[in-house]
Amino acid sequence: MEKKKKSWRVAALAAVFATATLPLPSVARADQFGVQVAGGMADHHVNKLDLAAVWDPGLNWWYIGDWHFTVVGEGHVSWWHTSEGNVHENIGEVGLTPVLRFIKGSGWFRPYFEAGVGVRLLTSPTISTSYKLSTAFQFADMVGVGAQFGSHQQYQAGYRFQHLSNASIKEPNPGINFSQLYLQYNF
Numbered sequence: 001m002e003k004k005k006k007s008w009r010v011a012a013l014a015a016v017f018a019t020a021t022l023p024l025p026s027v028a029r030a031d032q033f034g035v036q037v038a039g040g041m042a043d044h045h046v047n048k049l050d051l052a053a054v055w056d057p058g059l060n061w062w063y064i065g066d067w068h069f070t071v072v073g074e075g076h077v078s079w080w081h082t083s084e085g086n087v088h089e090n091i092g093e094v095g096l097t098p099v100l101r102f103i104k105g106s107g108w109f110r111p112y113f114e115a116g117v118g119v120r121l122l123t124s125p126t127i128s129t130s131y132k133l134s135t136a137f138q139f140a141d142m143v144g145v146g147a148q149f150g151s152h153q154q155y156q157a158g159y160r161f162q163h164l165s166n167a168s169i170k171e172p173n174p175g176i177n178f179s180q181l182y183l184q185y186n187f
Contacts, residue, residue: 032056040180044131048178050078066106072099086128095120095140110148117141134170156184
């Protein structure tokens with residue numbers, strides 16, 4: 001029974017990621033897609049490696065001087081590892097996040113502020129006998145700062161604070177907080 005449950009979770013994670021990263025050729029344009037790599041640390045000695053596919057639909061609005069708002073979509077696949085995990089040392093994560101950015105509109109170096117709320121699915125909510133997130137389904141809120149740079153604005157780097165929790169769908173709901181650094185290449 002446990003093997004069937006685990007197979008279902010892996011299949012669900014793969015389906016969500018595949019759907020989130022499908023290209024839409026009718027709206028394709030240059031620099032619309034990107035690949036992001038992030039590394040982070042959380043409490044309970046949990047380390048995270050994250051790979052994301054990023055889609056920029058080119059939606060810009062509310063110009064304030066040389067700054068404006070924009071939105072991007074991100075599909076994430078992550079791996080968590082902890083040395084404190086006496087139940088699961090390694091946990092997989094997959095999810096989607098729309099990200100709202102307030103970015104400088106010109107120049108070689110364009111700083112931005114960002115925030116997003118997405119959904120995540122974990123391969124297991126249990127890290128150790130003393131630390132459990134209760135549900136595999138989690139909400140992921142984040143805030144961050146970063147910059148877009150390069151001759152074609154093809155690079156991005158930034159810092160994010162991310163909180164995962166199940167919004168008290170089920171108790172206990174301790175959540176987990178990650179501090180992450182990321183690099184992104186847009187093509």
